[in-house]
Amino acid sequence: LFKLSFLTKTLSGRLRLYQPPLISIVKRHFAFATPEEAAAERRKRKRRLRLDPPLAALRHQQPQQPRPSPSPSPQNPNAPKIPEPVSVLTGSRLNLHNRILKLIRENDLEEAALYTRHSIYSNCKPTIYTCNSVLAAQLRQSKYAELLSLHRFITQAGVAANVVTYNILLTVYLDCRKPDLALEQYKQLITDAPFNPSRTTYRILIKGLVGNQQIEKALEIKDDMEAKGFKSDPTVYSYLMSGQAKNSNAEGVFELHEELKKKTGMDEIFDGVIYGNLMKGYFLKGMEAEAMECYKRAVGEASEGSQIKMSSVAYNYILEALSKNGKLDEALKLFESMKNKHDPPRRLCVNLGSYNVIVEGYCGEKRFLEAIEVFNGMGEKRCVPDTLSYNVLIDELCNNNHLALAEELYKNMADKKVSPDEYTFVTLMDTCFRENRPGDASAYFKTMVESKLRPNLGVYKRLMEGLVEVGEVDEAKSFFELMVPKLRMDDAAYKFIIGSLFEAGRHEEVVKIVDGMLREDPNDFTEDVEAFVRERLRKIGKEDEVDKIKVEIEREKAEAAAKIAEEAERAKASARAAVASLLPSKLVG
Structure with a gap:
């Protein structure tokens, strides 16, 4: 018994020795007494999940809110628009472009411009390339008013311009002798346009400034061009050298030539466009031998194997230098050589300017029949004369008493589909007055007005003076009535027709003119005109007529x-x- 009790105590003591500590005992909160309680708890939990999903599920299903991005800065409505790329010219817009080009080829510019206007607000809006095609066609025919009107319309319609559009506008302003407007347009291009001017832009501007006798400003634009990263352009230098030659500044020609060689780093310029103007500089200095040596180096015998590249423009400068310095025979030989070398499209040696230079050379030596023969032979090399070509020859013929030949050329313009301009009609009108043909002179003026051209006040005054001088007061009065709505008359114009009617004893018609002036625009009846009328009426005892009109x-x-x-x-x-x-x-x- 003692032994048994000892074993029991020992066993219990050992069991207590290996008993885990109380802190390691884990309570099971999810234990259930019976399986039924566990199943009931699971069903309860499922119901709770159906009614109230867990927060994690809510976070998973909730769409993620985008991070608030900084609000873009509002665009400036006055900022220039970027022009469309040429890739937009596809599909229906390409079809529209081709239809308008067809109208241009048919010389129906009025319909082409109208079609472009109507298409602006349609579902098929024309591209700037289509608009530029119409503007360029109007420019070729010197329809400046229609061109500016169409450009204003497409600008207001929101068609973004490109550099070609600016080039066309610069050409228009420079052709119309408005260099200030051209410079303003260039400044707008530099400061506002989302693109840079091209090399062609600078060529157009510098050539136009030289033609408008603003050589100093052209030199500034040349420096500006090179400051913007453009390489020195021989074509630009040729324009500047030509301007210096026209001003008889031979030193300016040589300075530009040396400057070009220095900037290109070459002892000889391989672009032949400068050699004609360099020859002009030598001729101005009386250095004929040096001029002819330059000619031979460019196109003569010494040019065989030379690297100098001659274009049609380069040839024309040399033709001009020869023909205007007593070397017409050499110019004619060169002209024949140019025609023989002309092989389009691989080699272009002759253009319209070549014929114009030779025609002027013949006219300078009074060889008018040969000039007309060369002029009529332009078609052999597919050159078509323009209005300027006709005007140059018509002017030379009229100034040398060959009105009949000039009128034949004028009639030939319709066959060539070339439209005469104001200069054409005014030249013929003035010559008819000199030849004592007032009826034909007034007919040319009337045709000019009916052609929707706009003669200025000076041309109108010459017409009136010519008609009154030969006693055609009735004809003069009819043109006065025709032009009053079209021109802004000054005091001298009113006083001239009023004085002519008084001289013819027709004061009743003067009273009608005064009545019309007071009713239409009283500002035209200035104090000077009123004093002039009252003085003439007083001489015939009708000084109260003006007061009667005002009272009425x-x-x-x-x-x-x-x-x-x-x-x-x-x-x-x-x-x-x-x-x-x-x-x-x-x-x-």
């Missing part, structure tokens, strides 16, 4: 105002009667 006009104005007031009162009474007829009689009573 004031009376008519008063009667018109009274009539308007009477009609307004009548309208109010009619409105009151209409309202009264709609209301019940008791309310009216």
Whole structure:
């Protein structure tokens, strides 16, 4: 018994020795006494999940809110638009482009411009390339007013211009002798346009400034061009050298030539475009031998194997230098050589300018029949004369008493589909007056107006003076009535026609003119004109005619105002009667 109790105590002691500590005992909170309780708890939990999903599931299903991005800065509505790339010229817009090009080829520029305008607000908007095609066609025919009108329209319609559009505008302003507007347009291109000017832009601007006798400004633009990273352009230097030669500044020609060689780092310029103007500089200095040596180096015998590249423009400069310095025979030999070498499209040696230079050379030596023969032979090399070509030859013929030949050329313009301009008609009109043909002179002026050309006030005055000088006062008065709505007359124009009518003893017509001036635009009847009219009326005892006209006009104005007031009162009474007829009689009573 003692041994058994000892073993029991020992065993219990050992069991207590290996018993884990109390802190390691983990309570099971999810234990259930029976499986039924566990199943009931699972069902309860599922119901709770269906009614109220867990937060993790909510976070998973909730769409992620985008991070607030910084609000973009509002775009400037006045910022220039970026022009469309040429890749947009596809599909229906390409079809529209081709239809308008077809109208241009058919010389129906009015319809082409109208079609472009109508398409602007359609589902198929023309591209800037289509608009530029129409503008360029109008420029080729010197339709400057129509061109500027179309450009204004497409600009207001939001068609973004490209560099070609700016080049066309620069050409227009420079051709119209508006270099200030051209420089303003260039400044706008530099500061506002989202693109840079091209080399062609600078060529157009510098050539136009030289043609407008602004050589110093052209030199500044040349420096600006090179400052913007463009390489020294021999074509630009040729324009500047030509301008210096026209101003008889031979030293300026040589300085530009040396500057070009220095900037290109070459002892000899291989672009032949400068050699004609370099020859002009030598001729100005009386250095004929050096000029002819330069000629031989460029196109003569010494040019065999030379690296100098000659274009049609380069040839034309040399032709001009020869023909205007007593070397017409050499110019004619070169011209024949150019025609023989001309092999388009691989080699272009002759263009319209080549024929113009030779025609001017013949005219300078009074060889007009040969000039006309060369002029008529342009078609052999597929050259088509333009309005300027006709004007040059017509002017030379008229100034040398060959009006009949000039009129034949004028009639030939219609066959060549070349439109005469104001200069053409004015030249023929002035020559007809000199040849004592006032009827033909007035006919040319009338044709000019009917052709929708715009003669200026100086041309109108020459017409009036020519007609009055030969006693055609009635004809002069008819042209006065025709041009009053079209021209802004000055005091001298009014005084001339009024004085002519007084000299013819037709003061009644003067009174009608004064009456029309006071009714249409009283500002035209200035104090100077009024004093002139009163003085002439006083000489014939009719000095009160002007006062009578003014009193009559004031009376008519008063009667018109009274009539308007009477009609307004009548309208109010009619409105009151209409309202009264709609209301019940008791309310009216």
